[in-house]
Every structure is written in structure tokens, then in C-alpha cells.
Amino acid sequence: MVDAVIDKVRAGGRVNAAEALELYRHAPTPVLGQLADAIRERKHPERVATYIIDRNVNYTNVCVAKCNFCAFYREVGSPDGYVLGFDELFAKIDETIAVGGVQLLLQGGHNPDLPLSWYEDLFRAVKERYPDFKLHALSPPEVVHLSRLSQLPVTAIIERLVAAGMDSIPGGGAEILVDRVRKLLHCYGKATSDEWLDVMRHAHRAGLRTTATMMYGTVESDEERIEHMMRLRDLQDETGGFTAFITWSFQPDHTELGQQHRITEATGVEYLRTLALSRIVLDNFDNLQASWVTQGGKVGQLSLAYGANDMGSVMIEENVVRAAGASYCMDELEIVRNIEDAGFVAKRRNMHYEILGDPIYKALGVPRMLELATAREEGDTHVPSELVNYPARSRAGKQLRVVPRNPVN
Numbered sequence: 268m269v270d271a272v273i274d275k276v277r278a279g280g281r282v283n284a285a286e287a288l289e290l291y292r293h294a295p296t297p298v299l300g301q302l303a304d305a306i307r308e309r310k311h312p313e314r315v316a317t318y319i320i321d322r323n324v325n326y327t328n329v330c331v332a333k334c335n336f337c338a339f340y341r342e343v344g345s346p347d348g349y350v351l352g353f354d355e356l357f358a359k360i361d362e363t364i365a366v367g368g369v370q371l372l373l374q375g376g377h378n379p380d381l382p383l384s385w386y387e388d389l390f391r392a393v394k395e396r397y398p399d400f401k402l403h404a405l406s407p408p409e410v411v412h413l414s415r416l417s418q419l420p421v422t423a424i425i426e427r428l429v430a431a432g433m434d435s436i437p438g439g440g441a442e443i444l445v446d447r448v449r450k451l452l453h454c455y456g457k458a459t460s461d462e463w464l465d466v467m468r469h470a471h472r473a474g475l476r477t478t479a480t481m482m483y484g485t486v487e488s489d490e491e492r493i494e495h496m497m498r499l500r501d502l503q504d505e506t507g508g509f510t511a512f513i514t515w516s517f518q519p520d521h522t523e524l525g526q527q528h529r530i531t532e533a534t535g536v537e538y539l540r541t542l543a544l545s546r547i548v549l550d551n552f553d554n555l556q557a558s559w560v561t562q563g564g565k566v567g568q569l570s571l572a573y574g575a576n577d578m579g580s581v582m583i584e585e586n587v588v589r590a591a592g593a594s595y596c597m598d599e600l601e602i603v604r605n606i607e608d609a610g611f612v613a614k615r616r617n618m619h620y621e622i623l624g625d626p627i628y629k630a631l632g633v634p635r636m637l638e639l640a641t642a643r644e645e646g647d648t649h650v651p652s653e654l655v656n657y658p659a660r661s662r663a664g665k666q667l668r669v670v671p672r673n674p675v676n
């Protein structure tokens with residue numbers, strides 16, 4: 268049967284879930300790669316591989332969701348918890364612009380002490396200072412969290428965030444869009460599969476473009492990985508609002524799930540097979556990113572032969588997967604070297620996948636950057652002064668925001 272499915276894909280046919288499973292389980296890896304590469308070639312015949320210069324900033328690590336695969340979050344009141352101040356975020360934007368960056372990928376924990384008005388004020392302040400700089404901000408579970416916290420519908424949250432300056436929504440927090448899996452990962456409480464998809468549906472209807480992701484390699488079955496892809500494909504048929512799909516494997520280090528269930532990380536071949544399958548199944552997605560941050564530069568480069576047409580983001584800062592053990596880092600020069608060595612032409616892009624130009628590092632004289640930055644220096648948990656302007660919900664948050672009435676001179 269697998270040969271019949273291979274022929275169908277070669278002829279440009281759309282696979283159903285059973286056919287996708289047959290391919291995933293039985294097609295030889297080089298054949299899966301050839302099928303995916305042929306689809307990539309049809310969609311992007313110009314042999315350009317793109318990347319974006321942006322900065323992945325995690326504005327807070329305080330989170331009430333407590334997903335068991337996450338090594339990044341801290342509980343409310345934890346001495347290691349932080350919220351970045353507006354000035355710290357402005358400094359990060361300045362550094363990003365200095366190396367040719369065009370946007371912030373802004374995500375964080377579900378912090379009950381940050382009300383909707385904090386996000387609105389932040390976005391407005393960013394847009395006032397940097398009118399052309401883009402905010403790719405708040406994954407669907409964060410939008411659902413804000414909806415619950417403010418007792419407002421998701422549509423109202425999106426409307427208000429867009430009015431404040433949000434440009435697009437990153438596809439994080441999808442993990443596997445099957446509620447059996449989400450319950451086992453403790454992320455059912457942060458957003459169900461339907462809620463995740465609904466945020467994206469509403470965002471697309473509001474005219475925003477978004478990405479979609481999949482984290483595999485925890486407790487899901489092959490069938491559930493494919494169900495995840497099918498649900499994304501259905502929504503893309505309905506709205507056409509996704510610009511790209513990104514998949515990566517679970518990073519088990521320092522996580523509750525990894526320690527309790529002794530889960531080892533998926534191999535490079537499993538990553539390449541999953542990437543290739545997603546190119547075949549997601550026939551209505553134009554762009555697939557290589558996740559070199561989790562897989563390393565070498566597998567990231569190979570991804571360009573397994574369906575990917577984009578190398579994602581030049582890494583200036585990343586804290587979440589690094590907390591779980593992944594520590595790969597490539598600056599623009601290294602990304603361009605990997606793209607060109609794989610036989611592609613490297614181009615910078617924006618979130619909409621519009622080409623912005625050739626590599627910029629030579630013109631700007633950007634120094635080599637081979638270490639990741641951090642959201643905060645270790646041990647620095649100072650509370651930004653503007654936080655006292657927002658009502659805290661948790662006891663710990665209230666204590667942190669006590670302003671001395673009669674400061675001693």
C-alpha cells in the first residue's frame with residue numbers, strides 16, 4: 268500500500284490520515300525526503316531559503332499553567348520569578364535593530380499579576396518608540412489566559428491587543444492538538460485543542476497572520492501527530508491565515524515529564540521524517556521552518572532537503588528550550604553559511620515571508636555572536652517600577668508591589 272500512497276503524492280494528490288500514517292511508518296526515509304523536497308521545489312522553485320532577524324523575548328517566567336514538559340516556568344512567588352520592565356524590553360529592541368532585526372517574538376508564562384492593561388501599555392509604548400518594528404506576540408494559550416483573567420471573550424482580547432500594536436500571533440503552545448495528550452502534559456488547563464484553534468480562527472478573521480507549531484516526542488501516538496496536522500490543514504483550508512509551520516521534538520532535560528517518565532529525545536531521523544511528512548500533509552502551508560535551535564545546525568541544514576524552505580530566526584535570545592537542555596546558537600553569518608552550502612540562496616524576510624533583502628551582516632559589520640543572551644542575568648529578580656501601576660492578583664504579587672509610603676531619605 269505504501270507504494271500507492273507514494274505514487275499519489277508524486278502525482279500531487281492530497282493524503283488522508285490513513286495514507287499519512289502509512290507513509291510515516293513504512294516509507295523509506297530518503298523517499299519521504301524526496302517527496303517533501305519535490306513539494307518544496309514546486310512551491311519555491313527559485314531555490315531561495317529565507318530567515319528572519321528577530322528576537323525571542325520571554326517577558327515573564329512566572330506561570331500558573333505548570334506544564335510538565337516545561338523547564339522554564341517558575342511558580343507565582345518564586346524567588347527566581349521575573350517580569351521584564353519596559354526599559355529592559357526597549358534595550359533589547361535597540362540591540363535587535365542594531366543587528367538588522369525587524370521584530371520581537373514576545374511570549375511568556377501565564378502570569379496572573381499581569382493584567383490586559385499591562386500588555387496594552389507595553390505594546391503602545393513599543394509602537395510609539397519604534398513605529399515600524401513588529402510585534403509577533405502572545406501565543407494562543409496566552410490569549411486564552413488573558414481572556415479568562417479579564418473575563419472577556421477571545422475576540423475582544425485580540426481586538427484590544429491589535430489596537431495596542433500586536434501585529435501577528437506566534438503558533439506556540441500547540442504541542443499536540445489532541446486533548447488526550449494535552450491532559451497528560453498538564454496543558455489541557457491552559458488551552459484545549461479547540462481553544463487553541465479558535466484563537467487562530469478569530470485572529471485570521473481579524474486579518475492577522477499567524478504561524479503553527481507542533482512539539483512531538485512526549486506521550487502522543489503517531490496517529491495523534493497526524494491528527495494534529497490534519498486539524499491545522501482543515502483550519503488552513505478554512506482561513507488561509509497560517510504563514511508557516513514549525514515542528515520540533517520535546518527537549519526532556521530538567522523537565523518533570525522527562526525525569527518521571529525517562530523520556531529520551533527523538534533522534535535526528537525521526538525529526539527529518541516528521542518534517543517531511545508535515546510538508547506532504549500540510550499541502551496548503553507555503554512555508555516550513557527548520558528547527559535548528561532544537562536539532563542543531565547540521566540537522567537544521569539537512570532540513571532544507573526534507574521540505575523546509577526557511578531557517579527560522581537568527582538567534583539573539585532564547586530561554587525556553589534552552590532551559591530544557593537545547594543550547595544551539597547560530598548568528599546570521601552561520602545561518603547564511605549553512606543555507607549557501609546546501610545549495611540555496613539566502614534571503615532575509617519578515618513575518619509575512621516577504622523578502623527584505625540579502626544578508627545584512629556584512630553591510631552592518633555585525634560582530635560574531637556565538638552565545639545566547641538571557642532574559643535577565645541570573646539571580647536578578649528586581650521588580651520593574653511600572654508594575655506598581657497595575658493591580659496584582661496573587662498574594663506574592665501584591666507583596667512585591669508594596670510601595671513604601673514614607674521612603675527614608
Ligand code: SF4
Nearest residue numbers: 330332333334337340
Ligand atoms: S510551556 Fe508555557 S504555559 Fe506551559 S508551563 Fe511553560 S511557560 Fe507556562
